[in-house]
Amino acid sequence: MGAAAQILRSVATSTGRRAPESTPRTAPRAAPRGRRTPSAPHGGADRSPYPGDFTGVVHPQYAPHLDGDADPGEVVWTWVPFEDDPTQGKDRPVLVVGEDARWLLGLMLTSKDHDRDAADEARWGRRWFDVGAGPWDSQRRPSEVRLDRVLRIDPDGIRREGAILDESTFDRVVAQL
Numbered sequence: 001m002g003a004a005a006q007i008l009r010s011v012a013t014s015t016g017r018r019a020p021e022s023t024p025r026t027a028p029r030a031a032p033r034g035r036r037t038p039s040a041p042h043g044g045a046d047r048s049p050y051p052g053d054f055t056g057v058v059h060p061q062y063a064p065h066l067d068g069d070a071d072p073g074e075v076v077w078t079w080v081p082f083e084d085d086p087t088q089g090k091d092r093p094v095l096v097v098g099e100d101a102r103w104l105l106g107l108m109l110t111s112k113d114h115d116r117d118a119a120d121e122a123r124w125g126r127r128w129f130d131v132g133a134g135p136w137d138s139q140r141r142p143s144e145v146r147l148d149r150v151l152r153i154d155p156d157g158i159r160r161e162g163a164i165l166d167e168s169t170f171d172r173v174v175a176q177l
Helices: 003-015 118-123 167-175
Strands: 074-081 089-100 103-110 128-132 143-146 151-153 158-164
Touching (some): 074 103, 074 151, 128 167
Antiparallel strands (some): 103 151
C-alpha cells in the first residue's frame, strides 16, 4: 500500500469514516492513440457496400473544379478497399478519372517507388505510372498512380480534395489505361 493510501486510511479511521477501498479501475480506458485498424469507412447503415472495382472501359474526362465536389482531374482523399478483403481498407489519395453511374472512377496513388520492384509488380499484374509530386502529399514526395485497378468511389465518401493534377499529366495517365 502506498504512503498516500496509508495516510488516507489513518485519517478516515480517526474520523470514523470508511476509507475508500483500492479497487481495480472498472471504467473502460481510452484506446491508445495511433493507427487504427483499417476497416470499412464511417457512415450510416444506408452506405452501400463496395460494388467491386470497375472493369469496363473508362471514358476519361478532365473537368476539375475545387468546389468541394470531387471532379475528374482532381486528386482526392478517400477510403480505398483492399483487393483481398474489400471490407478492410485505408484512406489514401486517388486521382478521379471519370464516372460510372452514381460512382466516381479513380486510380489510387502511392509515394512508394515501384520502379525498384517493377519486375515483381509486373508478375502480379500491377502497373504504375509516375505523376510527380503535388499538394496531395504533405511531404511533396513523388507519386505513382496505379493503372491496372480502377476504383469505384462513393462521392459521399470523399474526405477532402487534395489538388488538381495538371492536364498534360492527366492526359498521359489516361492514355496508359
